Amino acid sequence: MGSVEERLLLPPPPARSGDAGAGGAKRGKWEKTYLDVLGVCCSAEVALVERLLKPIDGVRAVTVVVPSRTVIVEHDLAAVSQSHIGNIGGADPPPINDGNQSPRHQQGDRQEGGGGSSLQDAAAMIARNNNDGYIAVRTTALADNSTVARMQRLVEAAQNSRSKTQRLVDSCAKYYTPAVVAVAAGVALVPLLLGPRGAQDPKRWFQLALVLLVSACPCALVLSTPVATFCALLRAARMGVLIKGGDVLESLGEIRVAAFDKTGTITKGEFSVHGFHVVGDKVGMSQLLYWVSSIESKSSHPMATALVEYAQSKSIQPEPTSVTEFRIYPGEGISGAINGRQIFIGNTRIMARSSCYAAGAGPEMEGQQGASIGHVIVDGDHVAAFSLSDDCRTGAAEAIRELRSMGIRSVMLTGDSKAAASRAQRQLGGALEEVHSELLPADKVALVGDLKARAGPTLMVGDGMNDAPALATADVGVAMGLSGSAAAMETSHATLMSSDVLRVPAAVRLGRRARATVAANVIASVGAKAAVLALAAAWRPALWVAVLADVGTCLLVVLHSMLLLWDPAGAGWRRRGGGGDPEACRATARSLAMRSQLAEASNGAAGTAQGRRPGGGTKAGCHCCRETSEPSEHDHTAVVVDIPAPSAGAERPGVVAPTAAIGCCSSSAREACAAPTTVTTVNSAPRGCCGGIGEGDSRENARTSCCTDARDSPKKAGKQCNARCCSGGKQDTLKSQAQDTISTLK
Ligand SMILES: Nc1ncnc2c1ncn2[C@@H]1O[C@H](COP(=O)(O)OP(=O)(O)OP(=O)(O)O)[C@@H](O)[C@H]1O
Numbered sequence: 001m002g003s004v005e006e007r008l009l010l011p012p013p014p015a016r017s018g019d020a021g022a023g024g025a026k027r028g029k030w031e032k033t034y035l036d037v038l039g040v041c042c043s044a045e046v047a048l049v050e051r052l053l054k055p056i057d058g059v060r061a062v063t064v065v066v067p068s069r070t071v072i073v074e075h076d077l078a079a080v081s082q083s084h085i086g087n088i089g090g091a092d093p094p095p096i097n098d099g100n101q102s103p104r105h106q107q108g109d110r111q112e113g114g115g116g117s118s119l120q121d122a123a124a125m126i127a128r129n130n131n132d133g134y135i136a137v138r139t140t141a142l143a144d145n146s147t148v149a150r151m152q153r154l155v156e157a158a159q160n161s162r163s164k165t166q167r168l169v170d171s172c173a174k175y176y177t178p179a180v181v182a183v184a185a186g187v188a189l190v191p192l193l194l195g196p197r198g199a200q201d202p203k204r205w206f207q208l209a210l211v212l213l214v215s216a217c218p219c220a221l222v223l224s225t226p227v228a229t230f231c232a233l234l235r236a237a238r239m240g241v242l243i244k245g246g247d248v249l250e251s252l253g254e255i256r257v258a259a260f261d262k263t264g265t266i267t268k269g270e271f272s273v274h275g276f277h278v279v280g281d282k283v284g285m286s287q288l289l290y291w292v293s294s295i296e297s298k299s300s301h302p303m304a305t306a307l308v309e310y311a312q313s314k315s316i317q318p319e320p321t322s323v324t325e326f327r328i329y330p331g332e333g334i335s336g337a338i339n340g341r342q343i344f345i346g347n348t349r350i351m352a353r354s355s356c357y358a359a360g361a362g363p364e365m366e367g368q369q370g371a372s373i374g375h376v377i378v379d380g381d382h383v384a385a386f387s388l389s390d391d392c393r394t395g396a397a398e399a400i401r402e403l404r405s406m407g408i409r410s411v412m413l414t415g416d417s418k419a420a421a422s423r424a425q426r427q428l429g430g431a432l433e434e435v436h437s438e439l440l441p442a443d444k445v446a447l448v449g450d451l452k453a454r455a456g457p458t459l460m461v462g463d464g465m466n467d468a469p470a471l472a473t474a475d476v477g478v479a480m481g482l483s484g485s486a487a488a489m490e491t492s493h494a495t496l497m498s499s500d501v502l503r504v505p506a507a508v509r510l511g512r513r514a515r516a517t518v519a520a521n522v523i524a525s526v527g528a529k530a531a532v533l534a535l536a537a538a539w540r541p542a543l544w545v546a547v548l549a550d551v552g553t554c555l556l557v558v559l560h561s562m563l564l565l566w567d568p569a570g571a572g573w574r575r576r577g578g579g580g581d582p583e584a585c586r587a588t589a590r591s592l593a594m595r596s597q598l599a600e601a602s603n604g605a606a607g608t609a610q611g612r613r614p615g616g617g618t619k620a621g622c623h624c625c626r627e628t629s630e631p632s633e634h635d636h637t638a639v640v641v642d643i644p645a646p647s648a649g650a651e652r653p654g655v656v657a658p659t660a661a662i663g664c665c666s667s668s669a670r671e672a673c674a675a676p677t678t679v680t681t682v683n684s685a686p687r688g689c690c691g692g693i694g695e696g697d698s699r700e701n702a703r704t705s706c707c708t709d710a711r712d713s714p715k716k717a718g719k720q721c722n723a724r725c726c727s728g729g730k731q732d733t734l735k736s737q738a739q740d741t742i743s744t745l746k
């Protein structure tokens, strides 16, 4: 515990994203301070954090959210300052702010965070980009009222409610050892208590006490859960599912209901536009497509991509820079101002928001069975309607049927229209047991809560930012890692590293196997000890039998847990670096490349994008599967970013550049890689992807054979390059996830 305490008290490196920070949110007389404390990595440390913070005068409540490594301290600002709390909690002192945003936002969002540089740096930069001008800033709402902040609160509430059971378990555990020692001492002292008659055989009682102490040694019992969990997490990672911890695995095994988001989860999220019709004669088609595509190019919604492409197919080029006042209305659509016009695009809800009450979609849209209908409102006038649709993913129906065969109900929760939801249900052959449509993010949360109450432990699979609160509310939230939003990945408890929804039943099955393994381990370890004790009490206490049973059950538990690595589907024991699952490997590579792309997009990468194949993905080969992965038809997001090598000495060890990234073993980038290519650091790269690379900590360069044909050994190929095989994003949870994967794959 001492070392944990040290870690918690150590101020984290200021430049690292997500390590530490503090900020506050005013709650009347009381202040809430949020600390991102790197040291909190398991629930065992919750009690320690509470012990550190609760005794402070003026602190009313301390909540530790383990998954996000956040400590929320409610305190009286007059009695104890934020910086005092921050210092004790191990975070940088909180900066002065109006107290509206949690600092746990990642680097790009950390204006108020304790990262130490964002707000100052930003001001200096703006003052440099505007020497001769001036900047007018108008604040229209408190950050506390923003959608992101609201979602964050929903997420937080969901995560807080989960840690209570864990606390109960933790508080029981701390009484075990003292209790055993006390009982053993009692047994040893029995002869004294019994008086002269009992003292005849004090040696026997003493031996019995020793046997009790050895038998009570909970080695096998303690190993029974973590070893099984470790093996199951490794197995999950190999099949392309990143699970954020053993408790998630446990919950996976209990799932009774699976709720699926539609767009991007059950369906591909690749819309095609069926029709785009101008309503009235106020605006021409070209003008309209220009406005719509320019505004949509700022949105990450799958419909936006389709509308932009539709405009481009009509030779209209969007100009996102001409759009101002861009806003997203989750579950409704988007809005923006362009050429002095206020434009709203979305479903019927957005019409109400824009004070436009059109009679209907228009006769052109009639007969568009099962399509999603969208509307365009310009300065309060309904000027266009469009229809689009997308299709279910391959394997979605099979996944749902498989879940049903396991006794799990499947439900759809979608923000899309009833018609679009019914269309998906028809494509699935009516496999879903319930379909709920036209839901806002809060509706999804309520429905997940309802499913939990009436049907039992619930799993939610989703991809969008609008799914994040529901993912957090579910017993297990699973994000679509390949195409999903950062918010969904950040909030979820597990991430699918491919678009293959069949991994969902596979993960649940693994969760069940892990639970059964743990149960058998517990029974074996407790049973063996009970047998030894019974033998000792009934016959004679033999210390060697107790020791043998102790070591034997430990071995048994470990070997039994390792069976989880066995793939019952027939692939057997998969070795790292040879014969891995090509699809999982390929998917991991794609997803990590995608994350690096996201990181690049948000921060502005210092690098050049190479190997980008619009609509075709990147040819990627990974050592873990020893195969060169051909892109599938869905590999749209794959990207390879090679960072040119800096001049000698330019590399700065310890400088974290989370945006710097390269794709996984790109063959197409071979030439570029033949020249030394250096990635200074990748703080979340699951190095196992390329098998055998990446010794040392995450800041070191790895010399790998990434750029050579994946089938060739590094020596045979004769070319080596300094390269990180795969890079991840900058989120802290993703980082820890990746680090978990690295250690498991190691
Ligand atoms: N960028 C956009 N352009 C046009 N319409 C949009 C946009 N974003 C959202 N909408 C409208 O809002 C509706 C709800 O969006 P939301 O993101 O909540 O759910 P969804 O993606 O359609 O479905 P799901 O919840 O299954 O992922 C969409 O069906 C669409 O009609």
Ligand SMILES: [Zn+2]
Pocket: 261, 262, 263, 264, 265, 462, 463, 464
């Ligand atoms: Zn979705």
